[in-house]
Amino acid sequence: MSVELVRERNSDQKRGETVDFVVQHLLEGILHGRFAPGQRLVARELTEEMGISRGSVREAFRLMASDGLVDLVPNKGVTVRRLSRRQTRDLFEIREVLEGLAAKLAAQRIGVDKNRSVFEAMWETVRPRDQRLAWDVFIEHNRLFHRTIVNVGGNLLLKDAIDKLQLPIMMVQVGRLMEDTNIDQSEHDHALIADAILDGDPKRAEEAMQDHLRELADWVLSLPDSAFKREEA
Numbered sequence: 001m002s003v004e005l006v007r008e009r010n011s012d013q014k015r016g017e018t019v020d021f022v023v024q025h026l027l028e029g030i031l032h033g034r035f036a037p038g039q040r041l042v043a044r045e046l047t048e049e050m051g052i053s054r055g056s057v058r059e060a061f062r063l064m065a066s067d068g069l070v071d072l073v074p075n076k077g078v079t080v081r082r083l084s085r086r087q088t089r090d091l092f093e094i095r096e097v098l099e100g101l102a103a104k105l106a107a108q109r110i111g112v113d114k115n116r117s118v119f120e121a122m123w124e125t126v127r128p129r130d131q132r133l134a135w136d137v138f139i140e141h142n143r144l145f146h147r148t149i150v151n152v153g154g155n156l157l158l159k160d161a162i163d164k165l166q167l168p169i170m171m172v173q174v175g176r177l178m179e180d181t182n183i184d185q186s187e188h189d190h191a192l193i194a195d196a197i198l199d200g201d202p203k204r205a206e207e208a209m210q211d212h213l214r215e216l217a218d219w220v221l222s223l224p225d226s227a228f229k230r231e232e233a
Helices: 003-031 045-052 052-068 083-107 115-126 135-153 157-162 167-175 179-196 203-222
Strands: 071-075 077-080
Touching: 003 052, 003 135, 003 167, 045 052, 052 167, 071 179, 077 083, 077 135, 083 135, 083 157, 083 167, 083 203, 115 135, 115 157, 115 179, 135 157, 135 179
Parallel strands: none
Antiparallel strands: 071 077
16 A cells, blocks of 8 residues: 555544544534524634634534534525424424334333343433433433433434434523423423333333423423524425
8 A cells, every 4th residue: 555545544534533523512512502503603713713624614514414403504604403393393293203112112122231231320320319400411411311212222223213303403492491390390201211111111111202202392382483493484
């Protein structure tokens, strides 16, 4: 192999690692509220902040757009995706079916391999305690809870389908509007779901997850229009 080819491959690898780093940086910024839904992301500012090339930032934008995390708007640049009311309603309809199935599968497979220990370790981290959580901490716990259920369920195609739903965007979009009562209700629902999965009861786990998502959808869709992206004509 020629020296030039080795250098080219090393350069491609380093570029790929840099792009992955940018994507992770932006995703964490979105999840922790540093980049708000609807906010414009300026490549020049990011290159200066992170000390990287503009090409790497543009490639990160392209990858995030393909995952539905940002919108590439002609002549306007890149913005963090913000869902409309209709998109949010559609998302919850899909979530109810897919995540209900995920909970059912998790309950069926809780005794397989290390699934129980993995689930119990997650539950020990996120289970309700006698303290109020900051909204961003709650959202992170919520992501871990739902993601672990999908992983324990073991259906990779289902995992891919759920990953494409842009759930982080939706949760960040409404997360700051959650009150203590909303968080309390969600944590109560999570406990019912966790108990059903740990008991190995697929039917109860599926129904508990679906009830949880219907309740959450009812609250989210009751929010004022200002909480959502304007509907396109």
